[in-house]
Amino acid sequence: MSDLRSIIQTPFVIVGGIATRLYMPERMTDDLDILILADNSGRLYGELEQAGREWVGELMIGGSSWRLSDGTILNVREFEQAWVAEAIANPNFSPDGLPVIGLPYLVLMKLQASRVQDLADVSRMLGGADEEMLNSVRSLVGVYLSDASEDLESLITLGRLEMGDES
Structure with missing residues (x-):
C-alpha cells in the first residue's frame, strides 16, 4: 500500500474495509478509503496532484477516486457532519502508524x-x-x-x- 504520509499532509483517517481490520477479522477489499472534512478537499486534491497521482473520477456518495503510484485506488470521502472533525482528531493507529477512524x-x-x-x-x-x-x-x-x-x-x-x- 502506498505510504500516504509521504504525499498527504491534510488531516485524514482511514475508513472502509481497511479500517475494519483493527476491529474484526480481515475481509478482502480492493481499495483504500479515507475520510476528510469537505472543506479540506481542495488542499488534499492539490497534494495528490502535486505527487503525480491520477484522478479517476467522482464518487456517487461525494468525494473522488485517485490512482496511487502502486496502483491502489484511493477513495476520498468528504463529509461535513459535525462528528467528522472529532473523528479525524481522535484516531486509532494501524500497525504502520497510519490514522484509522475510531x-x-x-x-x-x-x-x-x-x-x-x-x-x-x-x-x-x-x-x-x-x-x-x-x-x-x-x-x-x-x-x-x-x-x-x-x-x-x-x-x-x-x-x-x-x-x-x-x-
Whole structure:
C-alpha cells in the first residue's frame, strides 16, 4: 500500500474495509478509503496532484477516486457532519502508524451508509467489542443517529452470536 504520509499532509483517517481490520477479522477489499472534512478537499486534491497521482473520477456518495503510484485506488470521502472533525482528531493507529477512524465513528459512518456489507461489518466489529467500547458506540450513535439505537442493539446481539458469545 502506498505510504500516504509521504504525499498527504491534510488531516485524514482511514475508513472502509481497511479500517475494519483493527476491529474484526480481515475481509478482502480492493481499495483504500479515507475520510476528510469537505472543506479540506481542495488542499488534499492539490497534494495528490502535486505527487503525480491520477484522478479517476467522482464518487456517487461525494468525494473522488485517485490512482496511487502502486496502483491502489484511493477513495476520498468528504463529509461535513459535525462528528467528522472529532473523528479525524481522535484516531486509532494501524500497525504502520497510519490514522484509522475510531470504532464508534466507524460504526456511525457505516450505520448511516446502511449497505448490507456495512451492516455486516458493524455486527462483526461489535460482536468482539468489550462493554466499555460498546457503551462508547451507543453514546455516539445516541447523539448523532438516535433513531438507529434499536438497530444497533440488534447488530450487537447478532455479532455476539456470530462470535459464539451467547450473553
